[in-house]
Amino acid sequence: MGRCSWVPEPAQSNDIKAMLDLWRSIPGLGLGWGDEEDRLQVFLARNPSTCQVLKDGARVIGTILGGYDGRRGYVYHLAVHPDYRRRGCGTALVKKVTEEFTKLGVKKIHLFVFGTNEAAIKFYQCTGWLLRGDIKVFTRDTDETEKGCGC
Secondary structure (H helix, E strand, O other): OOOOOOOOEEOOHHHHHHHHHHHHOOOOOOOOHHHOHHHHHHHHHHOOOOEEEEEEOOEEEEEEEEEEOOOOEEEEEEEEOHHHOOOOHHHHHHHHHHHHHHHOOOOOEEEOOOOOOHHHHHHHHHOOOOOOOOOOOOOOOOOOOOOOOOO
16 A cells, blocks of 8 residues: 555535545445535534545545544544545545544544445554444434333
């Protein structure tokens, strides 16, 4: 793997369409309600230093979104265009967001990967991330009706 020739820079509102196009082109990267343009505008505004892009000229070739909730950092949508992989671009993006989280005082960073995304799992394990087996993730939409379970 080589050294990335491109330098991460803060993602801007005018990058969102290109970011979405990149994400849609990458198998295994799931998009949801929070990945609509207006929601991404809010996310970038709340996390200006931890949302980064790589550009080759005007073309977005890599992304990482970092969110900070006051306790933990969370990484979303690390993506590198297939033509730019194996050059250290993903590593450069993770390094940059980690540096930005450190400046904010973040001590622990979490991320989510689909269990079927073997390439992402391998990348994170090779770059020193710990795959936890001691927790499960639960998800709930806010518009769901409360269900009683008799507990």
